Amino acid sequence: MSTHFDATLDVKGAKCPMPLVKSRKAIGDLPVGHVLQVIATDRGSIADFQGWATTAKNIRLVAQETTAEGGQDLYVHYLERTA
Amino acid sequence: MTDLSLMPAPAATAAPAAVAPLTTAPAAPAVVTAAELYAKLLADAPLLIVDVRNPAEFARMRIEGREALDVLNIPYYAFIEDEDDAAAPIPTDREVVVVCAKEGSSEYVAELLAARGMAVSYLAGGFPAWGNHVDVRDVAAGAWGKVIQIARPARGDLSFVVVSDGAAAVIDPLRHTAVYHDTIAAEGASLAVVLDTHVHADHISGGPALAAATGAPYHVHAYDAIHPIDMLPATIPYTSLDDGQTFPIGAVTVTAHWFPGHTLGQFNFRLDAPDGTSALFTGDGIFLRSFGRPDLGGKGEAWTPLLYESLTERLPAIVHPHTLILPAHFSALDEAGADGVFSAPYAAVAATNDALRHRDLAEFTAYVLGHLPVFPPEYVQIKRVNIGLLEAGEQLADELELGKNICALSA
Ligand SMILES: [Fe+2]
Numbered sequence: 390m391s392t393h394f395d396a397t398l399d400v401k402g403a404k405c406p407m408p409l410v411k412s413r414k415a416i417g418d419l420p421v422g423h424v425l426q427v428i429a430t431d432r433g434s435i436a437d438f439q440g441w442a443t444t445a446k447n448i449r450l451v452a453q454e455t456t457a458e459g460g461q462d463l464y465v466h467y468l469e470r471t472a
Numbered sequence: 473m474t475d476l477s478l479m480p481a482p483a484a485t486a487a488p489a490a491v492a493p494l495t496t497a498p499a500a501p502a503v504v505t506a507a508e509l510y511a512k513l514l515a516d517a518p519l520l521i522v523d524v525r526n527p528a529e530f531a532r533m534r535i536e537g538r539e540a541l542d543v544l545n546i547p548y549y550a551f552i553e554d555e556d557d558a559a560a561p562i563p564t565d566r567e568v569v570v571v572c573a574k575e576g577s578s579e580y581v582a583e584l585l586a587a588r589g590m591a592v593s594y595l596a597g598g599f600p601a602w603g604n605h606v607d608v609r610d611v612a613a614g615a616w617g618k619v620i621q622i623a624r625p626a627r628g629d630l631s632f633v634v635v636s637d638g639a640a641a642v643i644d645p646l647r648h649t650a651v652y653h654d655t656i657a658a659e660g661a662s663l664a665v666v667l668d669t670h671v672h673a674d675h676i677s678g679g680p681a682l683a684a685a686t687g688a689p690y691h692v693h694a695y696d697a698i699h700p701i702d703m704l705p706a707t708i709p710y711t712s713l714d715d716g717q718t719f720p721i722g723a724v725t726v727t728a729h730w731f732p733g734h735t736l737g738q739f740n741f742r743l744d745a746p747d748g749t750s751a752l753f754t755g756d757g758i759f760l761r762s763f764g765r766p767d768l769g770g771k772g773e774a775w776t777p778l779l780y781e782s783l784t785e786r787l788p789a790i791v792h793p794h795t796l797i798l799p800a801h802f803s804a805l806d807e808a809g810a811d812g813v814f815s816a817p818y819a820a821v822a823a824t825n826d827a828l829r830h831r832d833l834a835e836f837t838a839y840v841l842g843h844l845p846v847f848p849p850e851y852v853q854i855k856r857v858n859i860g861l862l863e864a865g866e867q868l869a870d871e872l873e874l875g876k877n878i879c880a881l882s883a
Contacts, residue, residue: 406548406577413552433573440526441549 392452392467394426395419401430401463408434409441412468416448419470424451427466438466447472501582502593504569506605509595510625512569513537513805514812520566524548524581525573525599533626533875535571535602538806542566548577551584559588567591574598602626603874606651609812612796616723616745618659619798621813622651628802628877629675630814632753634743635659636722643667643741643753644800645678647869652682663688665719667726669755669800670738671696671858673768673851674877676869680708680860693730695737697859700769701852707860713739729790731757733779734764734879736771742790751796752818757782759799760807760816762880763827767844768851780836783827793819801877827881843881 398415400408408429416425427438435453442450451467504512512519516538523530523545530545537543550558562568568590572578578594585592595602603626611619617636623629624646632643633655640661642652645668656663663686666679671692683690693713697706715730724745731740734756741753756764763783766775791797795818808814822828831839850872856862857872864872 404576405572405574406552406580409549409552410580436526436528437547437549440528440547441553444547444550445553 392426392454393424394467395423397426397428399428401428403429403431405431405433405437409437412438412466416468416470421447421470421472424467424469427468429464429466430461432462432464434464434466438468442468499586501570501579501586503596504593505596506601507607509535509569509602510605510607510812513541513625514808514810516540516810518566520544520563520568522546522562522568522570522581522585523572524551524570524577529573529599533599533603535626536805536876538804548572548581551581555584559585562590564588564590567593569593569595571595571602572598574600604648606646606648607812608651608655611798611813611815612749612751614745614747614749616747616749617721619743619751620655620659621798621815622646622655623812623814624675625805626876627675627873630798630800630802631678632798633659634721634724634726635661636724636745638662639664639722641665641667641719641721641726642679642682644669644672644755645682647676647678647873649678649682649685652678653685662686664721665726666690667719667728667739667741667753668692668696669731669740669753669757670735671855672756672800673855674801674848674879675873676854676864677858680710683709691728693737693739695732696735697737699855699859699861700736700771702856702861704861705859708858713737729786731755731782731786733757733766733775733782735769736775736778738764738782740787740790742795749796750792750794751798751815752791753798753800755800756879757799758787758797758821758825758827759801759803759880760797760814760821761825762803762883763825764879765844765881766840767847768879772840772844776837776840777833779840780833787828791818793817797821801879803880803883840881843883845878845880845882848875848878 449469454465456463518540521543570578570582575598582592582594607623611621620633622631634641640656666683668679679690713728717728719726727742729740731738743751766779796815802814857864
């Protein structure tokens with residue numbers, strides 16, 4: 390099952406807080422209703438994106454997936470700009 | 473404000489950070505090590521920890537101090553979302569230490585706060601550095617040698633090294649054993665014996681590893697070498713203990729005393745030095761303010777009367793009023809003196825510890841049942857690891873040992 394998205398942000402290798410800092414900026418550049426895919430390698434991003442989405446004013450966490458690429462776990466987040 | 477010395481040298485024209493108005497260039501945040509943070513917590517200077525991990529991580533384990541510590545959980549993403557909003561609850565007149573899961577987010581937030589004119593530092597290495605911080609202090613010393621306390625403050629775990637005339641004993645060693653090798657080497661001693669007061673449920677013992685590395689025998693009682701829930705025997709090499717068995721360590725003698733209750737095979741070890749110094753390593757028998765819960769083996773009903781007998785009959789028979797009580801855990805940092813040592817003479821413990829208040833068995837049982845904290849499910853696993861029924865690599869071991877010990881009855 391694949392989740393629809395309109396733009397993608399690669400933050401592989403980036404350490405906390407950069408995946409979130411970059412995501413915040415990227416989603417601000419999207420039109421309302423669009424979905425941003427964020428590809429991270431930081432395991433902590435799962436809980437952090439969940440926490441962020443519950444407190445952020447204009448973000449909805451649509452889905453999260455864990456996949457692997459070349460033996461490395463990838464944490465993929467889908468965020469919708471809601472306002 | 474010792475951490476200010478760690479800051480990069482300010483430009484010659486810059487005003488001191490503490491009085492700098494917002495219009496001058498902001499000071500960079502200082503870095504504080506886990507050891508420096510622990511010193512601040514013990515000194516009980518007014519301090520605010522801003523913990524920027526997510527609330528789930530914060531709920532699992534947090535940094536605890538004494539009276540003057542305040543802790544705020546403001547996730548770092550709140551600062552990214554709305555900096556003014558996130559910073560609003562932080563008073564500007566307090567020394568602030570920012571901590572996070574790794575280090576990067578606390579540095580990020582500390583820089584934001586420093587730019588707002590606050591006296592702020594962040595914890596080097598993040599929360600794991602705090603969780604694994606080991607603190608080493610002398611408890612007692614004389615011409616005979618010394619007793620050294622080795623603590624893991626984040627978990628409330630205490631262990632001890634006895635050194636006398638070139639010989640050493642280690643009691644209740646924690647999982648990471650380098651500190652014991654280093655401490656014993658620094659004293660010019662060699663390890664004679666490794667003693668566990670019991671098979672621990674809350675943390676992984678360093679005993680078998682220390683014994684394997686040095687050839688010293690590892691002692692734990694055979695009752696504890698059977699998993700109380702699985703009913704399976706230990707696969708690790710160990711030697712059992714006898715009630716009254718003595719271990720000469722240089723000029724001092726360590727005597728093993730059976731003290732069932734927290735576990736069936738729990739022992740206390742009493743140290744006697746030639747100058748009359750007396751100390752009792754109580755493991756999870758009695759703590760300074762509480763005592764070891766009797767239910768972690770799943771047999772609380774059977775073990776509570778044994779614990780009652782241990783506390784009311786065995787304990788008074790093996791201590792003098794001046795015997796130093798040296799437990800394997802603390803629950804709160806204010807159990808230590810300002811010197812960071814978690815000990816008190818038996819007379820003081822007997823006068824202040826609610827566990828030793830006179831009760832008959834029925835009252836005692838009701839007290840125990842009324843003060844049992846949650847039973848962490850990982851404690852069954854940890855006991856398996858400690859007797860060799862389960863192999864734990866570093867990652868599993870870290871996960872099993874997450875959080876503070878819950879071995880004492882609740883207040
Ligand atoms: Fe314990």
